[in-house]
Amino acid sequence: MYDLLVAPFVDFAFMQRALLGSLALTLGSCPVGVFLMLRRMSLSGDAMAHAILPGAATGFLLFGLQIVPMTIGGLIAGVIVALGAGAVSRFTIQKEDASMAAFYLISLALGVLIVSVRGSSVDLMHVLFGTVLALNNDALALIGMITALTLCTLAVFWRALVAECLDPLFLRSVSHFGTPVHFIFLGLVVLNLVGGFQALGTLLAVGLMMLPAAAARFWTVRLEPMVALAVAIGSVSCVAGLLLSYHFSLPSGPAIILAAGVVYLASIAFGSRGILRSRVRHHRHRIA
Amino acid sequence: MMKNLRTSIVLAVILGAVAVAFPASAKDLKVVASFSIIADFARNVGGDRIELTTLVGPDGDAHVYEPKPADAVAMAAADVVLVNGLRFEGFLQRLVDASATKAAIVELAKGAEVITMGIHDHEAESGSTPHGHGPGDVDPHAFQSIPNAEIYVSNIAEAFCTADTDGCDHYHANAEAYKAKLKALDAEVRASIGSIPPDKRVVITSHDAFGYLGHEYGITFLAPEGMSTEAEASAADVAALIRQVKGDKASAIFVENVTDPRLVEQIASETGLKLGGTLFSDALSAEGGPAPTYIVMMRHNITAIRGAVIGS
Numbered sequence: 176m177y178d179l180l181v182a183p184f185v186d187f188a189f190m191q192r193a194l195l196g197s198l199a200l201t202l203g204s205c206p207v208g209v210f211l212m213l214r215r216m217s218l219s220g221d222a223m224a225h226a227i228l229p230g231a232a233t234g235f236l237l238f239g240l241q242i243v244p245m246t247i248g249g250l251i252a253g254v255i256v257a258l259g260a261g262a263v264s265r266f267t268i269q270k271e272d273a274s275m276a277a278f279y280l281i282s283l284a285l286g287v288l289i290v291s292v293r294g295s296s297v298d299l300m301h302v303l304f305g306t307v308l309a310l311n312n313d314a315l316a317l318i319g320m321i322t323a324l325t326l327c328t329l330a331v332f333w334r335a336l337v338a339e340c341l342d343p344l345f346l347r348s349v350s351h352f353g354t355p356v357h358f359i360f361l362g363l364v365v366l367n368l369v370g371g372f373q374a375l376g377t378l379l380a381v382g383l384m385m386l387p388a389a390a391a392r393f394w395t396v397r398l399e400p401m402v403a404l405a406v407a408i409g410s411v412s413c414v415a416g417l418l419l420s421y422h423f424s425l426p427s428g429p430a431i432i433l434a435a436g437v438v439y440l441a442s443i444a445f446g447s448r449g450i451l452r453s454r455v456r457h458h459r460h461r462i463a
Numbered sequence: 464m465m466k467n468l469r470t471s472i473v474l475a476v477i478l479g480a481v482a483v484a485f486p487a488s489a490k491d492l493k494v495v496a497s498f499s500i501i502a503d504f505a506r507n508v509g510g511d512r513i514e515l516t517t518l519v520g521p522d523g524d525a526h527v528y529e530p531k532p533a534d535a536v537a538m539a540a541a542d543v544v545l546v547n548g549l550r551f552e553g554f555l556q557r558l559v560d561a562s563a564t565k566a567a568i569v570e571l572a573k574g575a576e577v578i579t580m581g582i583h584d585h586e587a588e589s590g591s592t593p594h595g596h597g598p599g600d601v602d603p604h605a606f607q608s609i610p611n612a613e614i615y616v617s618n619i620a621e622a623f624c625t626a627d628t629d630g631c632d633h634y635h636a637n638a639e640a641y642k643a644k645l646k647a648l649d650a651e652v653r654a655s656i657g658s659i660p661p662d663k664r665v666v667i668t669s670h671d672a673f674g675y676l677g678h679e680y681g682i683t684f685l686a687p688e689g690m691s692t693e694a695e696a697s698a699a700d701v702a703a704l705i706r707q708v709k710g711d712k713a714s715a716i717f718v719e720n721v722t723d724p725r726l727v728e729q730i731a732s733e734t735g736l737k738l739g740g741t742l743f744s745d746a747l748s749a750e751g752g753p754a755p756t757y758i759v760m761m762r763h764n765i766t767a768i769r770g771a772v773i774g775s
Contacts, residue, residue, distance in 0.1 A: 183698070183702070186702075187701075187702055187705060187733070188733045189698075189701055189702075189705070189729055189730070189733055190698060190702070192729075193698070306695065306696065306725070306726060308696055308698060308701050308726060308729065309725035309726040309728070309729040310729070311725065311728065311729065311732070417698060420697050420698035420699065421697075421698040421699050421702060422699065423697075423699070424697040424698075424699030424700060425697050425699075426695035426696065426697050427695070427696070427697060427698050428695065429695070430697075
C-alpha cells in the first residue's frame with residue numbers, strides 16, 4: 176500500500192513538484208470553473224487556449240524560453256480577447272459565445288502568423304505549453320502566486336460574483352459593480368488558464384478547471400458545497416492521475432484529466448442529481 | 464556604370480525568364496533536400512553543379528514540420544528530391560502529392576543498415592515502451608551512424624548521375640572524396656569512444672534520436688520522450704531514468720537542439736547531474752553555430768559526450 180500510494184512521491188522530487196503544482200492549480204481554478212459553468216461559459220477555456228498564442232509566442236521570440244515573459248505575453252493577449260469579447264456582449268446585441276469565438280479566432284490567426292514569420296520550425300506549441308513532469312521553481316512560484324491571487328479575489332468579491340452569475344440584471348440594477356465584477360471574473364479565468372498552460376499544458380489547465388466543476392454539479396445545488404466538492408474531485412484526480420502515470424507508464428497530463436473524466440461519468444450516473452437517482456425519485460412520485 | 468548596371472539587370476531578368484520557361488535547359492540540377500543534414504551531403508556531392516533548396520532548415524524539427532507554399536513550388540520545379548525515408552519526414556507524402564512533382568523521390572536510407580525499435584538494450588533495462596512508434600518499427604534516424612552516412616552519399620551520387628549524366632564523373636569523384644573524409648571521421652569517433660570505460664557509456668538525451676550512434680559505437684542512450692518529438696513523457700519513464708542515474712548507470716545528460724529542454728533540465732536538477740550541453744540530433748545548427756556541417760556535428764556530439772562522461 177505504501178509502495179503503491181506514497182513511495183512515488185517520497186522517492187522522487189519531480190513527483191512532489193508535479194503534485195504540488197497540480198494541487199495548487201486545482202485550488203485556484205476549480206472554483207473559477209464552477210462560476211464559469213454556472214455562467215454557461217464552459218467552452219471559453221478552450222477558446223482561451225488558442226487566444227493566448229500570439230502573446231506567448233511574442234514573449235518566446237523576444238526573450239526565449241522563459242516562463243515570465245511568455246506568461247505576461249499570454250496574459251496580455253488573453254485579457255484583450257476576454258475584455259473584447261466581454262465588452263461586445265455587454266454593450267451590443269451579440270451574445271458572449273459568438274464574440275468569444277470571433278475574438279479568439281482573430282487572436283489565433285495572429286499567433287500562427289507571428290510564429291510562421293519567425294520561420295522557426297521547432298514546434299512552438301510544444302515549447303509554449305509545459306508538462307506537469309517538468310515543473311521548475313519559476314513555474315511553481317507562478318502557479319502559487321496565481322492561486323493566492325485567485326483565492327483572495329474570490330473571497331473579496333464572492334457575493335458580487337454569486338449575484339453576477341445567477342442574476343446579472345439584478346446586480347446591475349442594485350449596484351454599479353456589475354460590469355466591473357464581470358471583467359474581474361474574466362481576468363481570473365485568463366490568469367488561471369495562462370498560468371496553467373505555461374506550467375502544465377493546455378489539456379491539464381482547461382481540464383482541471385472544467386471537469387471537476389461539471390462533476391460537482393451532479394451532487395448539489397448549493398454553491399459553497401459545489402465549490403468545495405469540485406476542489407476535492409480535482410485533488411483526487413491529480414493524485415490518482417499521477418499515480419496511474421507512474422505505475423502504468425501513461426502520459427501524465429491525459430492520465431490526470433481521464434481520472435477527472437471517470438469521476439464526471441460516475442457522477443452523471445450515481446450523483447444525487449444524476450440519472451439513476453432522479454429516475455428513481457420520478458418513479459416514486461408517479462406511483463404516489 | 465549606371466547604364467552597365469541596368470543592362471546587366473535586364474539581361475538577368477531575361478535569363479531568369481528563360482530559365483523559368485525552359486527548366487530543362489538550365490545548367491544546374493535542381494535539388495530539394497528534406498532537411499539540413501541531407502542538404503549537407505548533397506552540397507558535398509553536387510558541388511557547384513546543383514541548385515539546392517532545403518525544406519526544414521537549421522535547428523528545425525522534421526518530425527512536425529508544416530510545409531509552406533514555397534516548399535511546394537520548389538518541389539514542383541525540382542529534378543531530384545532527396546529524403547531520408549523510413550517515415551522520418553511525416554509531412555512529406557502530402558507535400559509530394561500537393562506539388563504534383565515529376566522529380567524522382569530518392570529515399571536515401573535505402574540500402575542502409577536499419578535497426579528496429581525495441582531491440583535497444585536500454586528498452587529492457589529501463590522498462591519503458593517507446594511512444595508514437597510501436598516496438599518493431601524501424602528507427603528512422605539512420606544518418607546518425609557514419610557507415611550509413613556513406614551509403615546516403617553513394618545513393619545521392621547515383622541519383623544525381625541518373626538525372627544529369629554529363630556530370631556523372633564529377634559527382635562520383637566528389638562522393639568518393641567525401642566518403643574518404645567520412646571514413647576518417649568514423650575512425651576518429653571509434654578511437655574517441657574507445658577511450659571511455661565501457662561501463663560509463665550511458666547517456667541521457669531528450670528524445671530517442673541516437674539509436675544508431677549507440678548501436679554503431681557501443682553507447683547506450685536513454686530518453687524520456689521516445690522516438691518522435693511529439694510523444695508525451697510518462698511519470699514512469701522519468702522515474703526510470705532518475706533511478707538509472709542514481710544507480711550510477713548513466714553518467715551524462717544532454718539537451719537536443721530540436722526539443723523542449725525543460726524535462727531534461729528537471730531530471731538533471733533532481734539527480735545533481737550537470738547538463739553536458741546541447742547535442743545535435745535531427746538538424747544542423749545555423750552557419751557559424753557549433754554544428755554547421757555533418758562532420759562538424761558528429762565531432763561536436765562525440766566531444767561533448769566524451770567530455771561530460773569523463774568529467775563526471
